Amino acid sequence: MKIPQRDITLRFLAEPQDVNFGGKVHGGAVMKWIDLAAYACAAGWSGRYCVTAYAGGIRFIAPIHVGSLVEVEAKVIYTGNSSIHIALEVNACDPKSLDRKLTTHCIVIMVAVGPDGKSEKVPQWIPETPDDQRQHDTAIKLMEMRKKIGKEMQIFVD
Template sequence: MQKPQRDITLRFLAEPQDVNFGGKVHGGAVMKWIDLAAYACAAGWSGRYCVTAYAGGIRFVAPIHVGNLVEVEAKVIYTGSSSMHIALEVCASDPKSLNKRLTTHCIVIMVAVDESGEKVQVPKWQPETEKDIKQHDTAIKLMDMRKIISEEMEIFTD
């Protein structure tokens, strides 16, 4: 059996239709690219169709300009029974210089599902390096924090 693919990088050029009224790539376009990379990463790990369950901690660090070469790097940092926590970084560069700069980063949780939309088991990911262990532990801390935030947000629901 082939080992699941833990990470993936999508690369493309930012196009004029991606620009907002301020002349920079729209945050919504960046979020779409993040979701696409998270899906490709989760599907590669699980071998299944996956759906987005959560996207959070998104930080827009620097703008992306039309014509920039954009790289969206995604990697599994934690697995539950059916969920995969994916860490994402978006970098951009002028394609002539290739000096990459971080523009955005976040965490997305994807869930593997079957043909009827029911959750299915995913392969367990085990951290190997010191960096893997730190990211894995951070994913667990973030889960605990999301539970608290979710409880606090209940005031806004009917």
């Protein structure tokens, strides 16, 4: 049996079309890269087509400059029946120095779906190290927090 791929790193150079009016990489471009890495990670874990169900806790820490080497690291931190919770970090640096700096981090939840668009079961991820267990436990705490936030957000959608 093939072992699912738990993590993935996308690497590329930030291009001029990614720039905002302030001369730095646009936050929307970073969010697109995050979504792409989350998809690749979730598909590698589940062996299925996956869709984004949630993206949250995004924190933009430092700007990314055009020409920077960008690394988007994604790893599974929790699985439900059909959901895959993924922690993501974006690091960037001048490709000549390779002195990477954290620029962005967040959590994305992907859901595996079949050809009919209905959710499908995914392989369970089981923490193996103390660090894995901390991330797994944090993912569970974040789920509870999202439920509370979802209830509070109802005022904006009713």
